Amino acid sequence: MxxxxxxxxxxxxxxxxxxxxxxxxxxxxxxxxxxxxxxxxxxxxxxxxxxxxxxxxxxxxxxxxxxxxxxxxxxxxxxxxxxxxxxxxxxxNRPEANRLVVRTSLPTFAYSLLIPNLQAFSAEMGGVIVDVISSLSLPTSSDQFDILITRDLSVLEPADDWELYNEQLVCVGSPNHVAGKALSVIRSMPILNITSRPDILPTWLRAMNLASKDIKSGARYDHNYLALPAVMTGKCLLVAPEIIVSDLVRRGILHIIPGSRTPSGMHYRAYAMDRSGNPELARAFCRWVARLCKKATVVETD
Missing domain, CATH: 1.10.10.10 (Winged helix-like DNA-binding domain superfamily/Winged helix DNA-binding domain)
Incomplete structure (x- = not known):
């Protein structure tokens, strides 16, 4: 002993x-x-x-x-x-004080909206470097990050938070296949399944007063960012958060089927951790993301 x-x-x-x-x-x-x-x-x-x-x-x-x-x-x-x-x-005391680590449980959000705009934030903040990591697991106190962007993970540590987006779901397809068509097109074209968000399709069907038997089930993908190329090039549909397809809709690559928009009940939030080595910069980043999300939301009359 x-x-x-x-x-x-x-x-x-x-x-x-x-x-x-x-x-x-x-x-x-x-x-x-x-x-x-x-x-x-x-x-x-x-x-x-x-x-x-x-x-x-x-x-x-x-x-x-x-x-x-x-x-x-x-x-x-x-x-x-x-x-x-x-x-x-x-x-x-690190020489890399002008650096942030952003952790997110929203990989498609990061891929489609956050990362393409990071250069603008960096320029606005004098060349700050932003590292992005993606994880669906619950954060622990040993994880090193300054900011958490999430929809479904709770934060037990002290942090300032911002609501980024009240999630809206839309059904989208290639303009070649859905332009000018009504919601009834879902009965003839398969809808892709996203296994990381099994809640989306049932939530959307309930809002549309539909059942699973009323649609054609399509291929399965782990994440929305994997399914987006399929729906852009194929004869299929995708029910997805509007914010992650908004840029593709504005550019005419995807088309929102009229009458398909509905809230999911989920909320995206950003947390600036108190333990961050640069808390003021972390809070500035969260405010910037909130403005980015507001600007990115598609405003389209069904």
């Missing part, structure tokens, strides 16, 4: 807190960017230091012991405080 004079294994404590949060050694290793064996070794080191088991086998799963839960709950918040403070101080 380790003596009281031995150094406190801080890396092992950090690894154990991640195990407690993620619920397994495997997921903790993934979150830390480490190997499963190294995280297991950290767990063993900490158990040796504390002189007791922190996890126990229950059936086919490993779970925290009562002592393990108490220890994790006690040290997690102070550890977060230390990590946040260290990150702030490190960023403050």
């Amino acid at each position: 380790a003596s009281e004079d031995d150094g406190i294994p801080l890396n092992a404590i950090r690894a154990f807190v991640m195990i407690a949060r993620e619920g397994s050694v495997t997921r903790a290793a993934s979150a830390l960017g480490a190997t499963q064996s190294s995280v297991s070794r950290y767990l063993a080191v900490l158990e040796e230091y504390l002189g007791t088991d922190l996890m126990e086998r229950r059936g086919r799963r490993n779970e925290l012991t009562q002592f393990g839960r108490l220890f994790a709950n006690t040290v997690a918040e102070p550890l977060d405080t230390v990590c946040f403070t260290a990150k702030r101080m490190r960023r403050r």
Whole structure:
């Protein structure tokens, strides 16, 4: 057993807190960017230091012991405080202070609207560099980003937030196939399915007083940005958020079927994290995105 004079294994404590949060050694290793064996070794080191088991086998799963839960709950918040403070101080002294990291759970929004306009924001702000990362997973305190743009992820950390867009759904198709046609065209042309947004089509059908039997089901795509080329070039339809097709509609590449617009009940939001190394710039970015979304929304009479 380790003596009281031995150094406190801080890396092992950090690894154990991640195990407690993620619920397994495997997921903790993934979150830390480490190997499963190294995280297991950290767990063993900490158990040796504390002189007791922190996890126990229950059936086919490993779970925290009562002592393990108490220890994790006690040290997690102070550890977060230390990590946040260290990150702030490190960023403050970095030569790349004029840089932002934007994380989003909206890859098509980033692809179709955000990224094409980033150069304008950079020029407006004197050459700021904006890194964009996309993830559908729930953010954790160990993730490094200044801004979160999302529709469906909650933020537990302190942050300022802006509502960007009250999502409107529209049914679109190639002008060659749908121009001049009414909503009844959906009975003769297949509608593509987006597996990352299984809520969209049922929500839209209910609003249109239709059932799944009233439409032709088309091919499946993971994300809207993968489906857009298909609907632009093929004889098929797509029900999508209006904001991600607005530029294509303005350019005449896609056409909104009259009478197909309806709210989805979802809201896009931007969060400027308090732990950002450049909070004022992060808030300026969120205000800029809010203006961009307002400008991008298609105003078209059905």
